[in-house]
Amino acid sequence: MNNSMSRYVERFNVVERVLHWTLVVAFFILVFTGLGLYARTFFGYFDFFGGPQQGILFHKWAGVVFFTSSLLLALSHLKELFTFDQDDVLWLKKLGGYLSKEHEDIPQGKFNCGQKLFGIFSLVGTLVMGITGIIIWDPAAFGRGLTQFSLMLHALFFTLFMMGVVVHIYLTTLGNPGTISSMLYGHVTKTWAKAHAVKWYRKVQKG
Amino acid sequence: MARKAFLIDMSRCIACRSCQVACKQWNKLEPEATVNRGSYENPPQLTPQLYNQIQFIEQGQGDELRWLFMNQRCMHCGDAGCIKVCPSAGALYHTPEGMVAFNQDKCIECHYCVNGCPFDVPRYDRKKKVTKCHACVDRIANGLVPACVKACPTQTLRFGDRDALIAEAKAAGKTVYGESELKGLGAVYILEDAPQTYNLPAKPAIPASIFLWKDVIKPLGILGFWGAMGAALLHYVTFGPKKLDEYGRRHDDDLNPPEKGA
Numbered sequence: 001m002n003n004s005m006s007r008y009v010e011r012f013n014v015v016e017r018v019l020h021w022t023l024v025v026a027f028f029i030l031v032f033t034g035l036g037l038y039a040r041t042f043f044g045y046f047d048f049f050g051g052p053q054q055g056i057l058f059h060k061w062a063g064v065v066f067f068t069s070s071l072l073l074a075l076s077h078l079k080e081l082f083t084f085d086q087d088d089v090l091w092l093k094k095l096g097g098y099l100s101k102e103h104e105d106i107p108q109g110k111f112n113c114g115q116k117l118f119g120i121f122s123l124v125g126t127l128v129m130g131i132t133g134i135i136i137w138d139p140a141a142f143g144r145g146l147t148q149f150s151l152m153l154h155a156l157f158f159t160l161f162m163m164g165v166v167v168h169i170y171l172t173t174l175g176n177p178g179t180i181s182s183m184l185y186g187h188v189t190k191t192w193a194k195a196h197a198v199k200w201y202r203k204v205q206k207g
Numbered sequence: 208m209a210r211k212a213f214l215i216d217m218s219r220c221i222a223c224r225s226c227q228v229a230c231k232q233w234n235k236l237e238p239e240a241t242v243n244r245g246s247y248e249n250p251p252q253l254t255p256q257l258y259n260q261i262q263f264i265e266q267g268q269g270d271e272l273r274w275l276f277m278n279q280r281c282m283h284c285g286d287a288g289c290i291k292v293c294p295s296a297g298a299l300y301h302t303p304e305g306m307v308a309f310n311q312d313k314c315i316e317c318h319y320c321v322n323g324c325p326f327d328v329p330r331y332d333r334k335k336k337v338t339k340c341h342a343c344v345d346r347i348a349n350g351l352v353p354a355c356v357k358a359c360p361t362q363t364l365r366f367g368d369r370d371a372l373i374a375e376a377k378a379a380g381k382t383v384y385g386e387s388e389l390k391g392l393g394a395v396y397i398l399e400d401a402p403q404t405y406n407l408p409a410k411p412a413i414p415a416s417i418f419l420w421k422d423v424i425k426p427l428g429i430l431g432f433w434g435a436m437g438a439a440l441l442h443y444v445t446f447g448p449k450k451l452d453e454y455g456r457r458h459d460d461d462l463n464p465p466e467k468g469a
C-alpha cells in the first residue's frame with residue numbers, strides 16, 4: 001500500500017482497528033449502563049438492557065472487554081505516545097493550529113501532540129476505571145473508605161472520559177475531514193498525511 | 208406532619224435485648240446461628256436479620272468494670288447518605304414522619320447505600336436487597352409505636368414528636384446526640400460518655416468521597432459534557448474544520464503532488 005503509485009498511506013493495521021472498534025462498542029455500553037447509576041435522570045436507560053440488575057451485569061462485562069482492548073491498544077503505541085520533541089512544544093504553543101483559520105506549519109509525527117496527550121489520558125483513565133471498577137464490583141468486599149474513594153474516582157474519570165471523547169470524536173470526524181478513513185479502512189490519503197503528520201509521511205515514504 | 212423521632216436514653220438501658228427480639232418477631236426475621244465470643248453481645252453487629260442490636264462496651268477501670276450499652280440501628284438521618292447515593296428513586300425514602308424506610312421491589316441490588324451511610328447501617332439479605340431498621344413504617348403509619356419501643360421495659364426507647372422529645376430531654380439537663388447533624392437524626396441519643404466511647408462519630412457527616420461524588424463531580428460532570436459539546440460546535444462554526452484541499456498543497460514543495468483522480 002505504501003508504494004509511490006498509490007494515493008494512500010497505511011495508518012492502522014487490522015489488529016489496531018479491531019481493538020479500537022471493540023473498545024468503542026464496549027465504551028458506549030459502559031456509558032449508557034453507567035449513566036443509569038450516575039443520576040436518576042438516566043435511570044430509564046436500564047430499560048434498553050433488560051432492567052437495572054442486568055444492566056449492571058452488562059456494565060461489568062463490558063468493563064472487562066473495554067479494559068483489555070483499550071490497554072492492548074495503548075500498549076501497542078506506548079513508545080509513540082511517550083515520545084515528545086520540540087515540534088510538540090510548538091504544537092502546544094499554537095494549540096495545534098485549531099484557533100486559527102490559516103494553516104499553521106507544525107510538523108508532527110504519526111500522532112500529533114494532542115493525540116499523544118489524549119492517548120496517555122486514555123491509558124491512565126483505562127487503568128483507573130479498571131482498578132476502581134474491580135474495587136466497586138462488589139461494594140461490600142473491600143473496606144468502606146477504599147470503596148467510597150473508588151466510587152468517587154470512577155465517577156470523576158467517567159466525566160473526564162465523556163469530555164475527552166466528545167473532543168476526540170469531533171476532531172476525528174467533523175473537525176478534520178479525511179481522518180476517519182484511517183480507522184475504517186486502515187489508510188489515509190497522502191494529502192492527509194502531508195497536512196497532518198508530515199514527519200511520519202516522510203518516514204513511511206522512505207520505506 | 209411534624210417530624211417524629213426515637214429518643215434513646217442509653218443511661219436507662221439494662222441490656223435485656225427485648226428490642227432485638229421484638230424487632231425480629233414483628234418483622235419476621237429469621238433466627239441466626241451465632242458463636243459464643245465471651246460476651247453477652249450477640250450477634251456482634253447488625254445483620255440482614257437484625258435491624259437493631261445492643262452493643263456491650265466493657266471497660267476495665269482498675270478493679271471496676273464499667274458496662275455501657277448502645278442500641279445500634281439506622282439513625283433515620285434528615286440528610287441521609289443512603290438516599291443520596293441510591294440510583295433507584297423510592298428504594299430508600301423519607302416517610303411522612305421523617306423516618307427512612309425502604310422498598311425492596313425498587314432496590315436494584317447495587318449495594319451503594321452501605322457506602323453512603325455515615326454509620327455503616329444497611330445490610331443485604333439473601334435476595335441481595337437492602338434491609339435495615341425502617342422505624343416500623345407499617346406500625347407508625349397506623350398510630351402504633353415501633354415494636355422495639357413497645358417492648359422496651361425501661362423507657363430507654365421512646366418514639367414520638369421529635370421537638371417535644373428533645374425539649375423534654377434538655378429540660379431534664381441532658382445532652383442529646385444528633386440534634387442538628389445531618390439535618391437532624393431521627394434517632395437522637397442520650398449518652399453517658401463521649402460519642403466515640405459508643406463507637407459513634409463525634410460529628411457525623413456524609414463521607415467526604417461521597418460528598419465529592421454526588422454533590423461536586425456529578426453536577427460538574429453534566430456541565431462538562433455539555434460544555435465540551437458546545438465547544439466543539441462553536442469551533443466548527445467559527446474556526447471551522449481543517450479542510451484538506453487547503454492544506455495539502457502547502458507541503459507539496461518537497462513531496463510528490465497527489466495524483467489526480469486516482
Ligand code: HEM
Nearest residue numbers: 030034035037038063067129130133136137155158161317
Ligand atoms: C474499565 C473497566 C470498568 C469496570 C471493571 C467497571 C466496573 C464498574 C462497576 C462494578 C460499577 C458499579 C456497578 C454496580 O455494581 O452498581 C461501575 C459503575 C459505573 N461505571 Fe464503570 N467500569 C469500567 C469502566 C467504565 C467506563 C469506561 C465508563 C464510562 C466512561 C464507566 C462508567 C461508570 C459509571 C458512570 C458508573 C456509575 C457510578 C457513578 O455514579 O459514578 N465505567 N463500573
Ligand code: SF4
Nearest residue numbers: 293314315317318320
Ligand atoms: S442497594 Fe438498593 S437501596 Fe441500596 S443504594 Fe442500591 S438500589 Fe438503593
Ligand code: SF4
Nearest residue numbers: 281282284288289324
Ligand atoms: S443511618 Fe445510614 S441507613 Fe440510616 S438513614 Fe442515615 S444514612 Fe441512611
Ligand code: SF4
Nearest residue numbers: 230340342343353355
Ligand atoms: S423500629 Fe421497628 S424495624 Fe426499627 S428496630 Fe425497632 S422494631 Fe425493628
